[in-house]
């Protein structure tokens with residue numbers, strides 16, 4: 001009997017109505033009644049029952065012994081469940097205030113699993129008009145071909161979101177703050193619109209992280225993460241996650257996670273779990289460093305505008321102040337002298353490393369138009385060519401300021 005049949009037999013034996021009993025993170029004793037940092041360090045991470053190891057071991061195994069046919073200790077095969085992954089999934093659920101957590105090989109693997117669970121041929125989704133490039137590509141190039149329509153809308157315009165809803169709309173996809181334009185969407189208002197239309201609200205919480213923003217508490221149905229970013233936090237792993245407080249939906253997603261197979265490996269799960277322990281202290285420093293960088297950019301003549309939700313003149317400032325505890329570590333800005341100046345700044349920094357991705361301890365700089373968002377060129381989601389995006393790291397802030405000052409002088 002191969003593992004697929006075994007799982008089918010297991011489902012039957014368990015008498016589960018529709019979905020299997022795949023292992024996944026569910027709330028444990030640390031999930032309630034403890035503060036964020038305590039949950040980050042302990043949820044899913046009780047000392048190993050076999051050895052007493054304080055840190056969850058990397059269970060680098062594909063399969064598990066059975067004492068008799070079909071009799072095992074819960075784990076049968078590591079696509080269906082792995083103890084290191086379960087620890088991470090439990091921790092992620094606790095950090096987002098959800099019931100079910102699922103960890104994937106990448107953020108896009110998580111999104112693909114979610115979308116093919118919650119939409120299907122003939123379906124429709126409402127998406128942000130400045131979604132993460134890879135998310136947009138999934139809608140435009142993959143789901144479109146599979147018969148799922150999407151309507152890009154500026155999520156700040158709630159009347160436009162309402163107008164875009166159709167009877168067959170199964171979800172609204174929200175990203176806030178957005179990448180790379182740092183637009184802010186009202187999660188609670190979007191949840192109301194989605195639910196009024198019989199749809200669900202999905203929030204990509206990658207930019208804020210659960211430390212700054214708790215979408216489930218604001219009415220969202222599912223939270224998506226690229227754990228590659230702030231949750232992992234050290235630019236050494238690619239991963240993704242889904243968290244929901246709807247247990248039935250969680251079962252459905254877990255079934256598809258196992259059926260589709262894009263799971264997080266044991267070592268990758270362990271790296272994200274280790275990163276998550278320090279999320280709170282890292283985010284505090286990302287935020288204070290970013291605020292100092294924003295001040296420098298605002299005062300610099302080479303900079304035409306600064307995009308940061310912490311600025312009082314940012315269109316989403318008031319909403320961000322309501323739904324985020326701080327304004328985050330991502331800052332974008334536009335150069336007065338256009339694309340050439342933007343490229344020059346990206347070439348000139350030495351502490352800010354030129355590279356894609358974000359959310360790590362090191363500062364990164366990039367040109368979205370030619371790098372992360374090249375795939376949306378020519379579409380409604382195209383980004384300005386004079387735009388530069390910073391992921392402000394946790395280095396000594398004076399070094400970051402001096403580095404940007406030098407690079408901006410080179411581009412003036």
Ligand SMILES: *Cc1c(COP(=O)(O)O)cnc(C)c1O
Pocket residue numbers: 106107108109132134135175179204206207225226227228229238239240
């Ligand atoms: C990086 C990112 C993703 C995709 O995640 P991967 O781990 O690269 O697959 C999705 N959403 C946002 C906001 C991101 O920054």
